[in-house]
Amino acid sequence: MNLNLKYKSGYRVPSGCAVFGVINESGRVFNGEMVINAISMMHDRSNGLGGGFAAYGIYPEFKDYYALHLFFDDSLARKETEVFFQKVFKIKYAEDIETGKNNNIKNPPIIARYFVVPKNIITVSEELKELDINNESDYKSAEEEFMARFVTDFNYGSNNAFIISSGKNMGVFKGVGYPEDIGHFYKLDNYKGYLWTSHGRFPTNSTGWWGGAHPFGFLNWSVVHNGEISSYGTNKRFVNDYGYKCSFSTDTEVLTYLFDLLVRKHNISIYLINYILASPLWSDIELFPEEIRDIFKTLRIIYSRALVNGPFSIIVGNQDYMYALNDRIKLRPLVAAKNKDYSFVSSEESSIRKVCPSPDRVWFPDGGEPVLFLLNKKGKKPEIEHSPVEYLNEYFSSNMCKDKQKVV
Amino acid sequence: MALKLNQSEFEIHRDEQKCISCQVCVRQCSNDVHEYDEDNESIISDNIKCVGCQRCETLCPTGAIRIKQRESEFKYNYNWSPGHLKNIYKQAETGGVILTGMGSDKPYTIYWDHILFNASQVTNPSIDPLREPMEIKTFIGRKPDKIDLYKSSGKNMKNPVFLTNLGPQLEAEIPVLFSAMSYGSISLNAVKSISRAAYEFGTFYNTGEGGLHKDLKKYSESTIVQVASGRFGVDKDYLNSGAAIEIKIGQGAKPGIGGHLPGEKVNYEVSTTRMIPEGADAISPAPHHDIYSIEDLAQLISALKEATEYKKPVGVKVSAVHNIAPIASGIVRAGADFISIDGFRGGTGAAPQVIRDNVGIPIELALASVDIRLREEGIRHNISLLVAGSIRSSSDVIKAIALGADAVYIGTAALLALGCHLCQKCYTSKCNWGIATQDPYLTKRLNPEIGARRLYNLLTAWAHEIKEMLGGAGINAIESLRGNREHLRGIGLSEKELSILGIKHAGEAW
Amino acid sequence: MQGRLGKVKKIFIREEFCIACRLCEIYCQVEHSKSKKILKAFKEEKDLISRVLVEEVGFNSFAIQCRHCSEALCVEACISGAMIKNKNTGIVICDENKCVGCWMCIMACPYGVIKRNISEKKVASKCDLCGDEEYPVCVKNCPNEALQLRDI
Structure with missing residues (x-):
């Protein structure tokens, strides 16, 4: 019997933390050494x-x-889950995740x-039958929606098995321990990725549990987060109203659902997200x-x-970008750096310097000022063109009002 | 009829050593309690006439007068309280319904006083509102489910087209509005004080069903015009004079009961404002006689929206009754942009005491259950929820918002700021404070300049306190508290009460 | 005599807010009593005189005191030179030491706000805008701001 999952529900665990993220914008992959090395620099933050x-x-x-990473309390839970999975999914490949x-x-x-x-x-989900699926892209978004509901429902209804990661070509590796130990435990030097985020946790109100560790993974989203959200109740209520069920009782879970709801379901440009999550006064x-005042007001x-x-x-990972944001009055540390096609965000500059001693540029984003590093894909233009944000940018740069409002 | 069984409610203590026989008390009492005896050069007071409004006590220059609640000399009986005896004696004398004013004073549980608010420690910094921005601006009106993206015309972003139609919104600088109190039930000077304070502070007041006096049109952008069952003063111009329209179905103090403004209060000004003959009784029927069902309400809402070209939010005010949650749901679906719920402790100018003290439910429970019901139906975020019915302090405001209200209405609190001492004799039209009266000798006592200033001060003070509490909880915008019941804990409440309120008990962590 | 801040100030009467409580009269009497203490003045002193007067008919009422007229008839009528108008402050003052109590000023005053004072020697008493106080007591103590001191 594994008691590490007992904190599943009912208790929210606010936490202090260390966060670190790195992306190679050209899409070159590198192994987990660097990120373990960087996060270990902030040992004292977890x-x-x-x-x-x-x-x-x-x-x-x-x-x-979809690469599903799962935690099981025991082999019975695993057996039950696998039987269930057989009904719902075509399973291409399954294995234990190798640990040291x-x-x-x-x-x-x-x-x-x-x-x-x-x-x-369509045959699996009654609700999705109502969706109007005409072409491949409709099917793709219906499939994502199916996965989203499946994952939240599964986690909500389960006490001994959790899906901790559910995106494509990505994965979440987490647990109870110091991040560098967790990194070695999962043998992350065997994996090669172009975007890595990591998290060291300092939960304040209870002992940690495996499911509650960060990053929080949901579809392609992964979120690491340092902070305690005073608006948790309001935000949770908001995502609940749109059908998300919160099972992990962490602020990070709610943050992840906010991103999923706003970006995936409401089609709001990532460039506008900071105007919602850390809205201007x-x-x-x-x-x-x-x-454009009315747009931002609305x-x-x-x-x-x-x-x-x-x-x-927070640092949010996605197949296309790494995004970082501070609360609007900057009550938590966040520093960003760029060195050639590597970009970093971190709680502390030291961890960046550890893995990249002299970056081309280091800066401290303001409260509410987002940092966005896009993965360069050939032929794909950034969507910033013709957005109200671009207009704001132009306006403030031409009116010498840069101090009033900074826009990435 | 010489036999009167009732006892006086108050004792007037006059310290003869301090009384200088200046007769301020004599001149200030509209109930003729005090009388100057020229022979003795002294003042004699008659306890039985005293209503306990404390006007004389407040204005006495030497502090010679004290009005004390008289201890009943009825024989003690737990079952037959002095209240029962007095009412029976009065009714045996008069054969009438016992009238009263203001909200119920009966000792039902006040849930606000059993709820505690949260603050940050260590893991989350509290915020000092004197040094950091703190936002309490509130928008009232219908909100869409989601935003639809802008469309830009070519490369030119000068004229982005925004596909989402937000609909009309009231923008209040504080989530506190002045609730419906009609001109007629209160004096013009009282309405002037309230409307001016709302205008200057950037919030709203409600005309009640008294129509809109011509002197108040300059405050129209801060006015919510009410349409009640009597339809007094309602025409197209009236509807378009306000920032929003509220259909009044019920009032917390007297659910299911209409109103009656006696003819003697209908002077020239009241009659022109209400559009009724001078001296005629103004009777508001118990129901709207064109609303016998929810679909009738939907029709009235659309008629009002048509009349105002969809430029103004239209809300519906109902009293908190047992079935309030489904009723509220029906109102949302009938097309209302906001719902005002008036709890059973809400005030009134006149109501049968038996109704006021026995009908309806507390606003705290009504709010919690409406909020949950609307959320279950997925329509809570579409409308704004205003609550009323004895919001007594900024902490009540904070708790109401954390329970799920968008904003609150204050009525009694506003009248208190104007001098009301809660004597509950509004229906006599003898208000010594110049509030609930049309007698020109008495209405003069309320200088609207002073009244507006005092109300402005009250809002300023509450705004400060709300910001302090928000900051203490590590929140810098009121919208992040809305429905955030995690920040509330009950104390001394049963499991059932906690479950209705949707909050944990004090001592339980997240 | 130096006026407050050297400016010309006058008391404005707002009859729509006068509630006829007559607290102005009471505080005026106290201010111009010997003790300046309300209980002592009313209980022990005699012939207190209010220099402000509340006129009252039905619900209409207002408090009136010396208007400190720019062409003050009382000054012209004064035979002893007691009644003087200060050129800087515009205040009309009766120097009660010089006053001989002929009461010509009372005859001349169109507002009836000069009072006969016979508590000691016969003199004319009138509003002095409470020279020592920041605000005249009638203004300060009006519960409804029916009296206002304004610069002109």
């Missing part, structure tokens, strides 16, 4: 009750399959991964040019419940 990593580009041979022995890692659950695609989603919005009014209040710095 307390051994949680550490983890997310990596993108690690499963090129299965890139069309590490004296500092105690009581790990059973950890396994499954590369799957859902069988015909009303008094700042009043200074926006008249032609955005804030409609998504007022998605404003994330309280201290946070």
Whole structure:
């Protein structure tokens, strides 16, 4: 019997933390050494009750399959889950995730991964029958929606098995321990990815549990987060209203769902997200040019419940980009750096310097000022063109008002 | 009828050593309690006439007067309280319904006082509102489910087209509005004080069903015009004079009961404002006689929206009754942009005491259950929820918002700021504070300049306190508290009460 | 005599807010009593005189005191040179030491706000805008701001 999962629900665990992320914007892959090395520099920001990593580009041979990473309490739970999976998914490949022995890692659950695609989603899900599926892209988004619901429902309804990672060509590796121990436990030097994020956890109110460690993975999203969200109740209520079920009782889970809801389901440009999650003050919005003031005002009014209040710095990973954001009055540290086609974000500059002693540029984003590093894909233009944000940029640069509002 | 069984409610203590016989008390009492005896050069007071409004006590320059609640000399009986005896004696004398004013004073549980708010420690910094921005601006109106993206015309972003139509919104600088109190039930000076304070602070007041006096049109952008069952003063111009429209179905103090403004209060000004003959009784029927069902309400809502070209939010005010959650759901589906719920402790100018003290439910429970019900139906975020019915302090405001309200209405609190001492005799039209009266001798006592200033001060003070509490909880925008019940804990409540309120008990962590 | 801040100030009467409580009269009497203490003045001193007067008909009422007229008839009528208008402050003052109590000023005053004072020697008493106080006591103590001191 593994007691590490007992904290599943009912308790929310606010936490202090260390976060680190690195992306090679050209898409070159590199192994987990660097990120372990960097996060270990911030050992004192975590307390051994949680550490983890997310990596993108690690499963090129299965890139069309959802890579499900699971924690099981015991082999019975695994058996039951696998029987269930057989019904729902076409399982391309399944295996235990290889782990090494590490004296500092105690009581790990059973950890396994499954590369799957859902069988015909229409026959599986009653609700999805109502969707109007005309072409491949419709099917693709319906499939994503199916996976999203499957993962949240599965985790919500389960006490002894959890899906901790559910994206394609990416994976989350986490557990209870210091991040560097977790990294070695998972043998991350055997994986090669173009984007890595990592997290060292300092939960304050309870002992950590494996499922509650970061990063939080959901579809292609991975979120690492340092902070405690004072608006948790409001934000949770907001995502609940749109059908998300919160099972992990962590702020990070809610943050992940916010990203998924806003970006994937409401089609809001990533460039606009900071105007929701860390919205400008009303008094700042009043200074926006008249032609677009209403847009930002409306955005804030409609998504007022998605404003994330309280201290946070987050790094969000996705197949296409790495995104980092601070709360709007910058109550948590966040530093960014660039060196050729490598880009970094971290809680502390020291960890960046550890792996990249002299970056071309280091800067400290303001509160509410996002950092976005896009993976360069040939033929794909960044979507910033013609957005209100670009207009804002132009306006403030031409009006010498840079101090009033900075836009990436 | 010489036999009167009732006892006086108050004792007037006059310290003869301090009384200088200046007669301020004599001149200030509209109930003729005090009388100057020229022979003795002294003042004699009659306890039985005293209503306990404390006007004389407040204005006495030497502090010679003290009004004390008289201890009942009825024989003690737990079952037959002095209240029962007094009412029976009165009714045996008059054969009438016992009238009363203001909200119920009966000792039902006040849930606000059993809820505690949270603050940050260590893991999350609290924020000092004097040094950091702290936002309490609130928007009231219908909100769409999601935003639809802008469309830009070619490369030119000068005129981006925004596909989402937000619909009309009220923008309040504080989530506190002044609730419906009609001109007629209160004096013009009282309405002037309230409307001016709302205008200057950037919030809203509600006309009640008294129509809109011509002197108040300059505050129209801060006005919510009410349409009640009597339809007093309602025409197209009236509807378009406000920032929003509220259909009044019920009032917390008297659910299911209409209103009656006696003819003697209908002076020239009231009659022109209400558009009724001078001296005629103004009777508001118990129901709207064109609303006997939810579909009738939907029709009235669309009629009002048509009349105002969809430029103003239209809300519906209902009293908190047992079935409030499904009723609220029906109102959302009938097309209302906001719902105002008035709890059973809400005030009134006149109500049968038996109704006021026995009908309806507390606003805290009504709010919690409406919020949950609307969320279950996935329509809570579409509308704004205003609550009323005895919001007494900024902490009540904070707790209401954390329970799920968008904003609150204050009525009694506003009148208290104007001088009301809660004597509950509003229905007599003898209000010594110049509030609930139309007698020109008394209405003069309320200088709207002073009244507006005091109300402005009250809002300023509450805004400060709300910001302090928000900052303490590590929140710098009021919207992050809305429905954030994680920040509330119950104390001394049963499992059932906690489950209805949707909060944990004090001592339970996240 | 130096006026407050050297500016010309006058008391404005706002009858729409006068509630006829007559607290102005009471505080005026106290201010111009010997003790300046309300209980002592009313209980022990005699013939207290209010220099402000509340006029009252029905619900209409207002408090009136010396208007400190720019062409003050009382000054013209004064035979002893007691009644003087200060050119800087515009305040009309009766120097009660010089006053002989002929009461010509009372005859001349169109507002009836000069009072006969016979508590000691006969003199004319009138509003002095409470020279020592920041605000005249009638203004300060009006519960409804029906009296206002304004610069002109």
